[in-house]
Amino acid sequence: MPAILYLVHDVTDPAVAKRVTMLSAGGATVRVAGFRREGRQAPARLGAGAPIDLGMTRDGQFAQRIAAVARAALGLKQALAGLAAPDIIIARNLEMLALAHRVAGLYRSPPAIVYESLDIHRLLLGSGAVSSTLRTVERRLAADAALLMTSSPAFLREYFEPYGQVSAPVELVENKVLALEGERGVPQLGPRFERPWVIGWFGALRCSRSLAILKDVASRMDGAIEVVMRGRPAYREIPDFDAQVRDAPHLRFEGAYEPEDLPSHYVAVDFCWAIDFFxxxxxxxxxxxxxxxxxxxxxxxxxxxxxxxTARFLQARNIGIVLDEGSADDLVARLSDLTKEELQRLSARQQALDASTWTYGVEDCRALVQRLAALAPSQPMEAAA
Incomplete structure (x- = not known):
């Protein structure tokens, strides 16, 4: 199985730990090198060892991040000294792809480079000179990529294909739950089927419009709807998050969580807010x-x-609730008349789907690692002199 060097923008991001777990479960040896976000503590261990520190970055400050990447590029050989030569480098987003090329140049027989793109940054999508330049940089850096890994078909359909950004083969790796022990599925707890209905908004809490909508709905329905939030508030986007939550009736924030806590959190809610206006x-x-x-x-x-x-995903399977505008009026209208029996029918249709709709098991992890292993150069890696 391959040795993978995973270059990441934020070693404290839970999604990074999730990907490392997936690759490790598939049989790969994974070392992580990346940046840490200001004010956050890097994990002591990630994959096969402690993450290799490439410096500090600040959330949302693109220019500062580019400067940090430039500094890291100058010290890569020293930072990676003593690290066994990888078979594959996975670069998690555009700036890491730039570093991946620098790392590959340290070896006489360069590792295969995989470009992992899980979000399309708004700076890549404009019509101005900055966006055009960034797309040009991405096309050039991705020209030698052996594989593009992305998490949604829409990223291909709406960005990569029309802009002609990447010619490499594509591996769709969705943001599914890892179910690595015992049966492939996880406990299907289902809604509580009790009033008041409870909406859970879990994960990255970065959308100020979502917070405003959920606050409005909870207030207008005066106890018939409650909202529970868990995860990481993005204070750059919602600087007064704490004050808004403190002053809002029937809405509460219950802090960060670990993946293993999800069952106990979801058993306490009826609905998941899967809308984002960010x-x-x-x-x-x-x-x-x-x-x-x-x-x-x-x-x-x-x-x-x-x-x-997200709506297309749900509609294709005839599950979930899809609102026309995602507004407070939409949500109030939909939930005011919802009966316990209708919620039971919604839940039953969802739970009738195969577990593979939602989860990756060990065999899925192995299949991904085998796909990556096939990209590795046939000759053994040698460190540059």
Missing amino acids: EAGQNSEWLLPNRLYESGAHGVVPIARANTE
Whole structure:
């Protein structure tokens, strides 16, 4: 099985740990090198050892991140000294792809480079000179990629294909729940089927419009709907998050969580808020978020907005609730008349789906690693002199 060097923008991101777990479960030896976000503590161990520190970055400050990448590029040989030569480098987003080329140049027989793109940054999507330049940089850096890994078909359909960004083969790796012990599925707890209905908004809490909608609905329905939030608030996007939550009736924030805590959190809610306006018209329309698969795996009904990839996912399977606009009025109208029997029918249709809709098991992890292993150069790696 291959040795993988995983280059990441944030070693503290739970999604990075999830991918490392998936690759390790598939049989790969994974070492992680990357940046840590200001104010966060890097994990002591990630994969086969401690993550290799490439420096600190600040959330949302693109120029600072580029400067940090430039500094890291100058010290890569020293930072990676003593690290066994990898067979494959996975670069998680565009700036890491630039570093991947620098790392590959340290070896006489360069490792295969895999470009992992799980979000399309708004700076790549404009019509101005900055966006055009960034797309040109991406095309050039991706020209030698052996594989593109992405998490939603819409990223291919709406960005990579029309812009002609990557010619490499594609591996779709969705944001499914990892179910690595025993049966492939996870406990299908299902909604509580009790009033008041409870909406859970879990994960990256970065959408100020979602918070405003959920606050409004909870207030207007005056106890008939409650909202529970868990995860990481994005204070850059919602600087007064704590004050908003403190002053809102029937809405509460219950802190961060670990993946193993998900069953106990989902058993306490009826619906999952799977709507995002953070990059409306672009990335928010195209992504298939972690919370979609988490709620599905645990039998909780997702709520999506029409004309998004999440809505198309639900509609193709005749499950979930799809709102026309995703507004407070939409949600109040939909939930005010919802009966216990209808919620039971929604949940039953969802739970009748195969577990593979929502989860990846060990065999899926092995299949991914085998796909990656086939990319590795046939000759053994040698460190550059």
